[in-house]
Amino acid sequence: MANLLWLQGGACSGNTMSFLNAEEPSACDLVTDFGINVLWHPSLGMELGDNLQQLLRKCISGEIKLDIFVFEGTVVNAPNGTGEWNRFAGRPMRDWVRELSDAADFVVAIGDCATWGGIPATAPNPSESQGLQFLKRGHGGYLGAEFKSKAGLPVINIPGCPAHPDWVTQILVAVATGRAGDLALDEFQRPKTFFQSFTQTGCTRNMHFAYKVSATEFGQRKGCLFYDLGCRGPMTHSPCNRILWNRVSSKTRAGMPCMGCTEPEFPFFDLAPGTVFKTQTVMGVPKELPEGVDKTGYIKLTGAAKAAAPAWAEQDIFVV
Amino acid sequence: MVVPVVENLTRRVGRFMHDDDLRVELQSLLKGGLETKIEPRAWDQAKVDFILSRLREIDAGDYENKLVEAGFTLYPWGEGDDAQSCETCMYYVVHRRFCELPELMMPVEADWSCTLWRI
Structure with missing residues (x-):
């Protein structure tokens, strides 16, 4: 039995909604099949007021063993570093986060806000938000770069806006069943099993790419979304086209560009007008090219690829 | 009764015939000395957006003004590796010889060029 506690900071609850929609395994499977005991969760917890405070204090003191501390949302530090804008159970949430992180065997950050600050931390960041161990690409965040949980691991980051339900439940199962040591993390502390490949991996538009x-246009079945509509699939690490959403689709499959929400810079360009859903170019060449591709190679490849393009690649081949 | 597939094919052939006629017409306009806005090039997003907004104000069938605003030429702009031609542009549909930029949507030739070129 592994005790799990889930708290929310500066959040929209999107990751909770995602988690509750998990299928493989489902949120219920965590309890019935994998021995996870959910001590408290914002949408599931029964305790209120003093009872909740008591529960949290018991977790901090060790009276109740805290195996997994899950945090969703940013750590809010405003105003002036006090955290008073986000009070919870009688004190700033950030104070709970610090003490619960120190008490837990494993700390898991779910979603962009908890991992690197996400949308709340977008400039000018009025809520003085931070991720648990990153602020955008900057290592450190609220807990500091040196933080390690009791089990000796840094915060396990599962980014996304929201994170895919199965990324959440599968990592929680791995941790709860003693396989956390098998999780290889990348430089941003994301499990490589999900975040080594690209969003483009498995995209149905790869032949158009x-x-x-x-x-x-959005929703068009023909064509690649990278060239004009700002798709970040070739530069974004996620399995969105390997582990499909609702088991059936992904943004790019539905004709919408990937916004790169598993990367620390999300939302890109601080959401400046004209930067969303529009490939940014300099002298007609995309500012950001697929990872590892240089400008000269890209231009040469494009010329050759267009010259070789078969007629069918330019038509809508999906028959309804 | 027309079988749908045949009907579809007929429509497609008709469209390409229309493309050919229009392409010849556009070519003769440019050969005839139509002055188009070749400079400044749309190097940054602001300039691209500006030209696109001008194009959106033009009637869809007013190809002459589309040629002017987009800065069309009958030859690639630039030289060598920097040459910009419809042939390498993202909006160019090779087999139809057609520009699919929603604001243009017109037949072109591979060696033409315009300021909105992007790769």
Whole structure:
């Protein structure tokens, strides 16, 4: 039996909604099949007021063993570093976060806000938000770069806006069943099993990417979304086209560009007008190219690919 | 009764015939000395957005003004590796010889160019 506690800071509850929709395994499977005891969760917990405070204090003191501390949302530090804008159970949430993180065997950050600050930390960041161990790409965050939980691991980051339900439940199962040591983390402390490949991996538009056929409107079935509509699939690490959403689809499959929400810079360009859903270019060449590709190679490849493009690649081949 | 597939094909052939006629017309306009806005090039997003907004104000069938605002030429702009031609542009549909930029949507030739070129 592994005790799990889930708290929310500066959050929209999107990751909770995602978690509750998990299927493989489901939130219920965590309890019935994998021995996870949910001590408290904002949408599931029964305790209120003094009872909740008592529960949290018992976790901090060790009277109740805290195996997994899950945090969703940013750590809010405003105003002026006090955290008073986000009070919870009688004190600033950030104070609970510090003490519970120190008491837990494992700390798991769910969603962009908890991992690197996400949308609340976008400039000018009025809520003085931070992720648990990162602020955007900057290592440190609220807990500091040196933080390690009792089990000796840094915060396990599961980013996304929201994180896919199965990324959440599968990592929680791995941790709860004693396989946390098998989790290889990347430089941003994301489990490589999910975040080594690209969003583009498995995208149904890869043939259009290869032959440089561009989609020019949302929802268009033909064409790649990278060239004009700002898709970040080739630069974003996520399994969105390997582990499908609702088991059936993904943004790119539905004709919407990937916004790169598993990367620390999300939302990109601080949401400046004209930067969302529009590929940013300099002299006609995308500012950001697929990872590892240089400008000269990209231009040469494009010329060759377009010249080789078969007629079918330029048509809508999906028959309803 | 027309079988749907045949009907579809007929429509497609008709569209390409229309493309060919229009392409010849556009070519003769440019050969005839139509002055288009070749400079400044749309190097940054602000300039691209500006030109697109001008194009959106033009009637969809007013191809002459589309040629002017987009800065079309009958030859690639630039030289060598920097040459910009419809052939390498993301909006160019190779087999139809057509520009699919929603604001343009017109037949072109591979060696033409315009300020909105992007790769």
